[in-house]
Amino acid sequence: MTTKARASKMVDEAMGASRGAGAGTPSYDESTLEVDEGNLLVCDPSPVDREAFAADPEAKCKAVATSMAQALVKRLFSFPSQPAVSGRTVELPRPKTLLPRFKPIPQPKPLTRWEKFAKEKGIVKRKREKYTFDEHAGEFKRRYGYDRVNDINDVAIIEAKLTDKPGEDPFSRHKKDKRERVRKQEERRLANLKNAAKAGGKKALPATVSLARALPAADDYLSSSGPQRGQKRATKSELLEGAIAASEATASMGKFDKKSKLEGAISKKRGKRQQFAPVLGKGKHAVSAQERDLIEETVRKVISAGSKPILDVGKAVKQIDPRSLRVRKAKTPKKKSKKQREREAGGN
Amino acid sequence: MRPLTEKEAKAVFEKLFKFVGKDVEAFLRKKEKESYCFRLQKNKVFYIREGIMKKSTNISRDKLVSLGTQIGKFTHSGKFRLTITSLSLIAEHAKNKVWLKSSAEMSYLYGNNVLKSSMARITEGTPVNAGVVVYSMSDVPLGFGVSARATEDCRRLDPHSIVVLHQADIGEYLRNENEIG
Numbered sequence: 001m002t003t004k005a006r007a008s009k010m011v012d013e014a015m016g017a018s019r020g021a022g023a024g025t026p027s028y029d030e031s032t033l034e035v036d037e038g039n040l041l042v043c044d045p046s047p048v049d050r051e052a053f054a055a056d057p058e059a060k061c062k063a064v065a066t067s068m069a070q071a072l073v074k075r076l077f078s079f080p081s082q083p084a085v086s087g088r089t090v091e092l093p094r095p096k097t098l099l100p101r102f103k104p105i106p107q108p109k110p111l112t113r114w115e116k117f118a119k120e121k122g123i124v125k126r127k128r129e130k131y132t133f134d135e136h137a138g139e140f141k142r143r144y145g146y147d148r149v150n151d152i153n154d155v156a157i158i159e160a161k162l163t164d165k166p167g168e169d170p171f172s173r174h175k176k177d178k179r180e181r182v183r184k185q186e187e188r189r190l191a192n193l194k195n196a197a198k199a200g201g202k203k204a205l206p207a208t209v210s211l212a213r214a215l216p217a218a219d220d221y222l223s224s225s226g227p228q229r230g231q232k233r234a235t236k237s238e239l240l241e242g243a244i245a246a247s248e249a250t251a252s253m254g255k256f257d258k259k260s261k262l263e264g265a266i267s268k269k270r271g272k273r274q275q276f277a278p279v280l281g282k283g284k285h286a287v288s289a290q291e292r293d294l295i296e297e298t299v300r301k302v303i304s305a306g307s308k309p310i311l312d313v314g315k316a317v318k319q320i321d322p323r324s325l326r327v328r329k330a331k332t333p334k335k336k337s338k339k340q341r342e343r344e345a346g347g348n
Numbered sequence: 349m350r351p352l353t354e355k356e357a358k359a360v361f362e363k364l365f366k367f368v369g370k371d372v373e374a375f376l377r378k379k380e381k382e383s384y385c386f387r388l389q390k391n392k393v394f395y396i397r398e399g400i401m402k403k404s405t406n407i408s409r410d411k412l413v414s415l416g417t418q419i420g421k422f423t424h425s426g427k428f429r430l431t432i433t434s435l436s437l438i439a440e441h442a443k444n445k446v447w448l449k450s451s452a453e454m455s456y457l458y459g460n461n462v463l464k465s466s467m468a469r470i471t472e473g474t475p476v477n478a479g480v481v482v483y484s485m486s487d488v489p490l491g492f493g494v495s496a497r498a499t500e501d502c503r504r505l506d507p508h509s510i511v512v513l514h515q516a517d518i519g520e521y522l523r524n525e526n527e528i529g
Binding site: 006178266274277278279286287291294295296298299301302303306307315 | 349350351352353354357361362365370372373375383385386398399401402405407408473523528
């Protein structure tokens, strides 16, 4: 790999440094220097002048650094340069010094089942063009994915085949098949991950596979997308039990700890067990006394509850003769006879 | 096969009470010197002679299909429904009755409600929402249902309005032959 360094900037800095450090310092013997232009690195393997360093270490260091930088810049200017927007650029040669790697070398990825098989058989993956010509649409389309060639969504009619089952919708069959393929691939992916984990431990798994899950089952941690088909999802009570177990996982196994608040969350109530009267009575009796009592009591209750309205309003209304309800007219006082009037007057 | 629990017995007798009234007691009494009992088998309630019940205990629960007279069945939600097989028992003690005109019999036997126009007679004093047994003019019980109108209201009704809502009819013996146990 070649590195491009901005030479003009380097030169400016080097010149500035040399001016500051004093122009009078003797120029360095460049033949002893080891220059790695690729890394912009200069080393001086010659022995250090002890006396000069003891007198003024700072000044000596600066002087040495300046001359070394100058030597490097000199080399850079000897390379063929090209004009650029800001000054000139130089193409650096390959670095000579090998630097140690920061991260460990990645492990070779464990082969998937198919990759293993392909290797054995010598099947080589062949590159295919991303776009192919779609005869139906008359244009180039993607081989896979959205708006693909021969997309079932774009086909209005599917020709019947001899192998078709009568009464089956070919569109829904395509959909079903696709779903099945996706499911199978997911199964294969998980199986490959499982095998990789078995062979190389957790390190062999890609970093994206989630390992942190509440209460993982034996090999549950492999499924990043929740429980798979046929796999039980942890119930609330299971999670609670797990949480309680975790809260008690101290040195004394919870002996001296306060009781977890979670414990109250699990209801210890159990479903009520139904009790049935015996099917047969004792001895000669076919029906048990318990059942007989219960039935009789229930019938009595039902009858008393059902016949609450003792007064049947409809019937009662009919009993009344409408004629008897006629409102009587108030009696107007009769005209008093002469005799009566006289008697009253006489009495007064 | 097992006896009814208290809750179940209550549901059964409340339903019977709607049709029979106080005569529900008759179901507990001996009939021709034979005593009867109620038994539950696979959500179905049976009215059965005690002697036969005793003998039927020899048959395992999953093999036992039917015994005695089926009265009704419990729905999945625990409600009790009378089935057509209970008709003979209910008709014996029926409180509220409706007689159909002979022209309307067939319509009823196909599962339709009873309209005012198809009704010949009705028991006096039938309230709304009461259990009603439907008879033909020759006093043959045809089925049962629930009254949609009280007797008093029936007089003023127009001929197309419903008087009895259909629940079961003997046409089911043909229509639902497989389901009737």
